[in-house]
Amino acid sequence: MNSCVYNISSELFLIPEDRGTYLVYAPANKFLMRLDARHVNMLNRIREGKLTAEDKKSDFTKSLLKHGILNGKPDDSNKTPLNSPYAPTQATLFLTNQCNLGCRYCYAAKASSGELVLPREIGFAAVDFVVGNCMKKKLRQFTLAFHGGGEQTTAWDRLVKICDYSKGLAKKHGINVNIGLASNGVFSEQNALWMVKNLSSVTLSIDGPPRIQDWHRPLKNGCKSSPHVRRTIDIFKRHKFPFHIQATVTSKSVKKLPEIVRYFVRYAKPMELKFEPAYPSGRCAELPKLVPDNKEFSHFYNQAWLTAKELGVKLSFSGTRLFRSQLTSFCGAFASPFSITPDGIVTSCYEICDADSEYREIFHIGKYDYARKMFAIDDKVLSRLRDRNVHMMPSCRKCFCKYSCAGDCAIRNMRFFNTDRLDMVGARCEVIRDVTRFQLSYLMDKVSEKPDFFKKIGAAYFGGEHGR
DSSP states (O other): OTTOOOOBOSOOEEEEOTTSOEEEEEGGGTEEEEEOHHHHHHHHHHHHTOOOHHHHHSHHHHHHHHTTSBSOOOOOTTOOSTTSOOOOSEEEEOOBSOOSBOOTTOTTTTOOSOSOBOOHHHHHHHHHHHHHHHHHTTOSEEEEEEOSSSOGGGGHHHHHHHHHHHHHHHHHHTOEEEEEEEEOSOSOHHHHHHHHHHOSEEEEEOOSSHHHHHHHSOBTTSOOOHHHHHHHHHHHHHTTOOEEEEEEEOTTTGGGHHHHHHHHHHHTOOSEEEEEEOOSSGGGGGOGGGSOOHHHHHHHHHHHHHHHHHHTOEEEBTTBOTTSSOOSSSSGGGSSOOEEOTTSEEESOTTOOSTTOTTHHHHEEEEEETTTTEEEEOHHHHHHHHTOSGGGOGGGTTOTTHHHHTTOOHHHHHHHHTOOOTTOOOSSHHHHHHHHHHHHHHHHHHHHHOTTHHHHTTOOOEEEEEOO
């Protein structure tokens, strides 16, 4: 053993903790360990090829060998969709740009187009396209989602007709369809009951108790939205219908995040909660003081995350996704995006949802061609988007969050730095690192208390401590 050459074969990150210790983290191997300064020095000797005979006999070195950190197989984290064919099996339809709320921070509020509703022909063609791809790939399910800058239920007849068409097509081909909707929750009881019978799940945008919800998200006429949302949730709960909640966090609500978690768990009991900080775009660009401070958001988000753990509900934030497979790109915009705006544009970004949107030349990848009855995709624009991955972004290469953040949201970084560079990052890096470090430290504490902790939460992390 002493004559063996030791090489670090996996990407390894050393993360300092406030307590004077360090976490050593290898995302590809799902390896996590806490070290003191002595073992950090040993790790440095491994990197430099200066291990002593005593080092080679240590439990620490044996752990690294056992878990493939030393002399293991090279990881395959460089896999990206760069050269894969464009054949999406999910269609996301933006049915309308109209909305029944007047949210103070709405990202789509500055859209310049008039009132738009997605033509039925384009909606049906989008479903045909993804079903065709599904059949070619011999897959058993496709996904249909409704999202966009407006409230999709205000185009109710169009939503129902496209859902009926997609279910009929799925039945014809003997496959399944997963239908999801993002909504503000303000619609009739009749519509809610239809969703229970016809949709797979709904994500509701709700920001907290009535005093927060009604200030953040009033009706378009200025009245309260919370009674309507409460009725919707009561119907979903009564019928055991799966729904998620996404809350936008402002400077007005950031200190109340643990309280907001308790409120949602007490009265809503969603499958999952998601918190996202408000961002100065759209209507919020005129109210920049609504954007929460980075340090405040990460601090109170971490406290809310602990509260959610205690109450048995999952809380997530898009910049930290530790338990997903290694990510190389932040979202689907950089793989095979297929989101259709009400005027038939194929966009890769949910926030670039208007024909006159800033940065449209970067994120709009095609358009429906009425003459040819098909979607025309600009391969050059798509190729440029697919180039955006953590391996092509210098600022991400040495960051321990690279495979759970994956470069963060491109459009938010571009707006923050007022640039058209897709590789620009930094808008939320401070928040993302604080939250990721906190979660890794928490997990390390838990595995120290109970070695099988990671197995119980479905993650294959190895946990160990040296020098404590």
